[in-house]
Amino acid sequence: MATDAQQACFEAGIKFGSLYHQFAGTPVSPSSTRSLEAAMAESIENQPFCESVTVAIRDDRVADAIDHENDYTELTGSLMDVEMRIEHEGVTVHTRMTMTDGYPLMEIVSIGDD
Amino acid sequence: MATDAQQACFEAGIKFGSLYHQFAGTPVSPSSTRSLEAAMAESIENQPFCESVTVAIRDDRVADAIDHENDYTELTGSLMDVEMRIEHEGVTVHTRMTMTDGYPLMEIVSIGDD
Amino acid sequence: MATDAQQACFEAGIKFGSLYHQFAGTPVSPSSTRSLEAAMAESIENQPFCESVTVAIRDDRVADAIDHENDYTELTGSLMDVEMRIEHEGVTVHTRMTMTDGYPLMEIVSIGDD
Amino acid sequence: MATDAQQACFEAGIKFGSLYHQFAGTPVSPSSTRSLEAAMAESIENQPFCESVTVAIRDDRVADAIDHENDYTELTGSLMDVEMRIEHEGVTVHTRMTMTDGYPLMEIVSIGDD
Numbered sequence: 001m002a003t004d005a006q007q008a009c010f011e012a013g014i015k016f017g018s019l020y021h022q023f024a025g026t027p028v029s030p031s032s033t034r035s036l037e038a039a040m041a042e043s044i045e046n047q048p049f050c051e052s053v054t055v056a057i058r059d060d061r062v063a064d065a066i067d068h069e070n071d072y073t074e075l076t077g078s079l080m081d082v083e084m085r086i087e088h089e090g091v092t093v094h095t096r097m098t099m100t101d102g103y104p105l106m107e108i109v110s111i112g113d114d
Numbered sequence: 115m116a117t118d119a120q121q122a123c124f125e126a127g128i129k130f131g132s133l134y135h136q137f138a139g140t141p142v143s144p145s146s147t148r149s150l151e152a153a154m155a156e157s158i159e160n161q162p163f164c165e166s167v168t169v170a171i172r173d174d175r176v177a178d179a180i181d182h183e184n185d186y187t188e189l190t191g192s193l194m195d196v197e198m199r200i201e202h203e204g205v206t207v208h209t210r211m212t213m214t215d216g217y218p219l220m221e222i223v224s225i226g227d228d
Numbered sequence: 229m230a231t232d233a234q235q236a237c238f239e240a241g242i243k244f245g246s247l248y249h250q251f252a253g254t255p256v257s258p259s260s261t262r263s264l265e266a267a268m269a270e271s272i273e274n275q276p277f278c279e280s281v282t283v284a285i286r287d288d289r290v291a292d293a294i295d296h297e298n299d300y301t302e303l304t305g306s307l308m309d310v311e312m313r314i315e316h317e318g319v320t321v322h323t324r325m326t327m328t329d330g331y332p333l334m335e336i337v338s339i340g341d342d
Numbered sequence: 343m344a345t346d347a348q349q350a351c352f353e354a355g356i357k358f359g360s361l362y363h364q365f366a367g368t369p370v371s372p373s374s375t376r377s378l379e380a381a382m383a384e385s386i387e388n389q390p391f392c393e394s395v396t397v398a399i400r401d402d403r404v405a406d407a408i409d410h411e412n413d414y415t416e417l418t419g420s421l422m423d424v425e426m427r428i429e430h431e432g433v434t435v436h437t438r439m440t441m442t443d444g445y446p447l448m449e450i451v452s453i454g455d456d
Contacts, residue, residue: 002123002222009120010209010222013127022135022368024302025252027360032384039381042374046414070331072388074252074304095124103298108116108124136254138367138416141246146270153267156260160300184445186274188366188418217412230450234351237344238437238450241355250363323352336344336352 005111008088011049012095015084016106019044019053020077020097028079029072033057036075044084051092052085077104119225122202125163126209129198130220133158133167134191134211142193143186147171150189158198165206166199191218233339236316239277240323243312244334247272247281248305248325256307257300261285264303272312279320280313305332347453350430353391354437357426358448361386361395362419362439370421371414375399378417386426393434394427419446 002010023040041053057080065073073079082097094109116124137154155167171194179187187193196211208223230238251268269281285308293301301307310325322337344352365382383395399422407415415421424439436451 002225006120006123006225007222009116009123010127010220013124013129014131014220015127017128017131017133018135018369019131020135021132021253025249025304026364026381027385027388029388032381032388035377035380035384038377039368039374042377043369046369046371046374048412070390076253076302106124106128108121111116111120132255135367139363139418140250140267141271141274143274146267146274149263149266149270152263153254153260156263157255160255160257160260162298184276190367190416230351230453234348234453235450237348237351238355238448241352241357242359242448243355245356245359245361246363247359248363249360334352334356336349339344339348 004089004091005093008049008086008091008093009108009111011088012084012086012093012108013106015044015047015050015053015086016082016095016097018047019055019082019084020106023075024077026075027072028057028062028075029066030059030062032072033059033062037080049086049088050084051087052083054083056081080104083109118203118205119207122163122200122205122207123222123225125202126198126200126207126222127220129158129161129164129167129200130196130209130211132161133169133196134220137189138191140189141186142171142176142189143180144173144176146186147173147176151194163200163202164198165201166197168197170195194218197223232317232319233321236277236314236319236321237336237339239316240312240314240321240336241334243272243275243278243281243314244310244323244325246275247283247310248334251303252305254303255300256285256290256303257294258287258290260300261287261290265308277314277316278312279315280311282311284309308332311337346431346433347435350391350428350433350435351450351453353430354426354428354435354450355448357386357389357392357395357428358424358437358439360389361397361424361426362448365417366419368417369414370399370404370417371408372401372404374414375401375404379422391428391430392426393429394425396425398423422446425451
């Protein structure tokens with residue numbers, strides 16, 4: 001009923017919601033950003049049709065979010081940029097999450113044949 | 115670039131991934147299924163374009179998953195059925211998750227004009 | 229090796245960490261606070277030795293955390309007060325989380341015999 | 343009111359509950375165990391009084407938990423062993439989680455002066 005492209009977009013959305021809500025709230029500091037990025041990318045790449053995930057947690061934003069009382073903060077969408085490539089039945093969907101007008105926006109970048 | 119229907123499918127996927135990974139692992143027993151169902155539905159309905167969420171945690175499956183040493187288990191996809199309705203730019207997408215061949219399968223049921 | 233009171237404090241800590249990190253990041257609005265409070269309390273009460281959990285998500289703080297672009301925010305410790313009673317081997321531990329000096333502080337309120 | 347040792351045990355429990363419920367449900371396969379272990383340990387070490395965390399996700403148990411339909415499973419306590427060292431006001435608490443009688447058991451190993 002759904003086209004291959006619609007199905008690929010559905011799968012792409014699943015991966016984004018999964019990544020965000022699995023890891024939101026994780027304690028993070030500038031010294032632990034690299035390991036968290038790697039784990040987020042590799043864990044979501046396990047999911048079906050998920051060919052590539054890149055997570056960039058911004059050290060400067062993490063540092064800014066840490067106040068004088070603590071040495072860490074909790075991961076939220078505003079601290080990271082994410083890109084993903086989903087492939088499903090010959091359709092490739094690129095998605096990303098970046099800060100847009102002060103909010104982390106999940107969006108489709110392109111949909112195309114392989 | 116994406117059509118309204120493709121965008122609606124992307125949004126529908128986001129909601130499914132969010133619901134699953136926010137609540138997977140929650141301690142659950144037959145006495146707490148109703149409150150967890152309500153919280154899951156109402157929390158995800160807060161998300162943009164999400165018009166309706168129905169969560170049915172199966173008491174019998176929860177009871178079967180609890181062994182003699184504990185009084186509870188952890189929520190997984192195999193313990194619940196979920197239906198959602200997403201509306202985006204005049205397109206309505208119905209999705210569901212049900213056990214299929216022994217696995218919880220997230221799928222698009224229909225895509226249509228309002 | 230650990231005394232009953234030390235063991236009870238360990239168990240009390242487990243419940244607090246579980247509650248916080250299971251539910252942090254959940255989408256919440258003033259219209260969904262009651263169902264989320266109920267689910268949080270009932271789910272954690274499933275855990276061993278956890279006799280009572282009370283969660284009060286503050287509607288006013290939730291409303292303040294919501295900006296004009298969205299209709300919801302994500303649950304964090306600053307939006308709620310929590311009280312718990314853990315009982316282990318005849319020792320009762322009361323704990324709570326409240327905002328203290330601008331931070332959500334998890335603390336032991338009392339330890340005593342039943 | 344609580345002794346330093348009781349307070350240290352409370353803090354030790356918080357870390358265990360946090361680690362478990364932040365990461366339970368994460369997609370994992372034998373190819374992504376190392377990055378997930380590192381992220382779990384480094385993120386929880388950010389928390390106050392948490393001096394050291396070691397997470398060992400057992401590749402053989404992960405492989406056994408993966409069935410023929412999927413290439414991954416979801417992280418649960420049965421797939422990993424965890425050790426932690428918490429230090430609070432001169433008291434050191436060692437804790438661990440290992441499979442005991444078929445269940446992942448969180449326990450205090452020792453409590454002592456530094």
